[in-house]
Amino acid sequence: MLYTKNTDDLLNVLKAKQLLIDSNVINTSVKKITFDSRQVEPGTLFFCKGANFKKQYLLDAQAKGAVVYISEVDYQIDLPHIIVKDIRLAMSYLGKEFYDQPDRKLKLIGVTGSKGKSTTVSYVKAILDHWLTKRKKQPCGIISTIETFDGIINEESTITTPEALDLFSHLANAVQSGLEYMVLEVSSQALKYDRVTGVEFDIVSLLNLGRDHISPLEHPSYEDYVESKLRIFQMSDTAVFSKDMENLDLVEQEIDKLGIRAISYSAESDNCDYYADKIEFYSGSNHFTVNSTAYSLPGIGSYNIENALCAIALTEFFGIPKSESAAALNNIETLGRDNLYITHDKKIICHVSYAHTSLSFDKSFATIEQHFPDYQLIALFGASGSKGLNRIEDLPQSAAKHADFVYLIPDDPGFRKHSEIASAMAEHLIEAGCPYKIAEQREDGIKEAFASATKSDRKSLLFIAGKGSEHYQMIGNTPVPINSDVDVASKLVSDYNQKIKN
Incomplete structure (x- = not known):
């Protein structure tokens, strides 16, 4: 599907978000948006982003037919420009606008955490696919560290959460393909650097808070890492979280502050909404019950029970009963996961x-x-x-x-x-x-x-x-x-x- 937007419409979005500093653009038609000069075609709005961005990339984009560029810097070249306060926020909001707000046309699930994200989104997809197949509907889309499927693109991933322009393109593909559900693995970097800002999730989840991605190149401190992870709660009215995680008090405080609906799970205490009881391991699988429904989960890792609990809660939010999630997880194949x-x-x-x-x-x-x-x-x-x-x-x-x-x-x-x-x-x-x-x-x-x-x-x-x-x-x-x-x-x-x- 071809998308076209006028620059006036895009400028109105930037004005509404108080991001616009300056523009010398006379209203023109934009047929493509990208931050990669190699992908520029005539009619492209080119985004200048990244610490390693070089002016030569912009000149290459101009030579290939870019009609306007957007940047935090005025590069003083003979090409109409849009100057903004924050290029990453501009990418998110304009990506959403250019692709006709595809997130609002999908049932969208976001999963973050220090470990178990890829496994959990694969469980969510397996449950939804089982449910949807029985109703002769399209499978669930997925964007994760392992795979990307949006109804048009089906490939092994090279990044956990894509840049905002690519992300909204995937969501638009899902809408175009008739997909109803999409599950996203959301990294701390995506949350920190606004790749998912503006995305309206139906439901989100936080699995755990370990100590990862702490470095001068990523999160300068554990506090910055936690703050980034907690941002996911700002993107939905409903949040699922584990009561077994470190720094649970910070999670519950953030949820209370935002006033959103909270759904909890645990493999250790029944003081929650979804509790894994009667846990046993035999015949190569973990066996447990959730509110009297029996589950059998292939693999030796009892920690995957926590991931399964999250997936069960996320999918039951959409009306999928535990009997269906149990049937899906009983036969799940997870190559590379234990x-x-x-x-x-x-x-x-x-x-x-x-x-x-x-x-x-x-x-x-x-x-x-x-x-x-x-x-x-x-x-x-x-x-x-x-x-x-x-x-x-x-x-x-x-x-x-x-x-x-x-x-x-x-x-x-x-x-x-x-x-x-x-x-x-x-x-x-x-x-x-x-x-x-x-x-x-x-x-x-x-x-x-x-x-x-x-x-x-x-x-x-x-x-x-x-x-x-x-x-x-x-x-x-x-x-x-x-x-x-x-x-x-x-x-x-x-x-x-x-x-x-x-």
Whole structure:
């Protein structure tokens, strides 16, 4: 679908939001909006944004047919301009206006938290898809760290929450495709930097508040991180939250201050709206009841019960009964999320997980020790060079308390060398007396760890964390294709089983 807006209409939005400083635009038609000069076509409104923005990008956009640019800076070129106080807020509000306010035409769900976001949105989508399929309706759209589906685009994601212009484009695609529901994984960076400002969610949720993304490049302090997370409550009249989280008092204070409806859940106390009772683990699944409805959730992680409780609450808000969410979760497949690949002789277990924060590490290690106490634990993980820089310290410190050996493998190194990141992580392992090895290639590290486990006189569990079923590694700004951890681990186990069979 082609969208067109007049600059006068867009200027009126900026005036209403008190963002406009100056404009020399004579009313003209805008046929496209973008902040990427490579995507400019004739009739484009070009956004100049980012700390690394260069005037050359604007000149490139002008050469390709941009009709006006919007910026916090007047670049003094022969092209009509709109000067604003805050380019990120302008992107959000104009993105919404350009695409005809698509968020208002969808049933929109937002999920944030320090861990479990991707799993929770996948549970929400599974429940909604189960419900919608039975009614011969379109599936639920999703934007998450793992996948993006908006009815037109269906692809593996390279960012958790897109920039505002891209986000509203996805929502517009969903409307155009006839989707009724959309669930969004909302990052702290998206909340801090206004990527979701202006989005009107029907319901939002906060899973937990750990300590992540604390660095000069992201959140300068834990207080800033928490403040950003709490902003999600300003975007809906209804909020779902866990009563088991750290800093619960701050969450409840914010909800009370805003006067919005609160829906709570817990796996520890029945003083809430959704309580997981009678929790047991057997036959490879967690079994529990919620208000007398029985649930069976595949996977070993009891922490996923909390994610399921959130998904149950979010979907029941739209009238989907627990009997339907129970049926959906009973058969859910979550590649890369706590998948176990076990050799036939039980000598080696590959546990593939998306865990990438200290909170998720601590909970994963506790679960592993509970279910596999007689296995030596080999942890394989890395850390990004461009986000969550606190993980360079936090992850090895967590692993050193539990692992018998650590392999430091690449995990989206970005613009830094993996060897540099791994060396910094190794310092914390050395300090804790935990043996380790640095592998330059992720797949090579997994294969080496598996080969070592085959020769060990002990049973081994390989905890392969961070990438799950993702098929790319971020090198610089480029997603470089790789074999996913799921693919590598499953093949290693399959080949081993074939070998011992022969």
